[in-house]
Amino acid sequence: MYATQALTHLVPLAADELDKNKVTPGVLGFLVFAALAVGVWFLMKSMNRHMGKVDFEEAPEPSAAERKAPGEASGKAPGKAPAGAPTE
Numbered sequence: 763m764y765a766t767q768a769l770t771h772l773v774p775l776a777a778d779e780l781d782k783n784k785v786t787p788g789v790l791g792f793l794v795f796a797a798l799a800v801g802v803w804f805l806m807k808s809m810n811r812h813m814g815k816v817d818f819e820e821a822p823e824p825s826a827a828e829r830k831a832p833g834e835a836s837g838k839a840p841g842k843a844p845a846g847a848p849t850e
Contacts, residue, residue, distance in 0.1 A: 787795075
């Protein structure tokens with residue numbers, strides 16, 4: 763005998779006790795809601811722990827004097843190597 767067939771025998775018994783104007787989610791609805799709430803709480807806790815590990819420091823915005831012209835590659839004189847660069 764299948765479970766659905768067994769439950770169909772119980773439906774007439776529950777029909778007498780069921781108030782059609784008052785339907786509640788019951789214990790199963792509460793347990794599902796509580797499980798979802800606990801799952802969200804654990805996800806938020808994990809997210810806070812991972813966000814705490816992030817080390818991000820934004821670079822300051824360059825001032826107008828430090829900005830370079832579009833055609834200018836660097837502020838150094840042409841033909842000179844930067845300090846610390848290997849020479850040929």
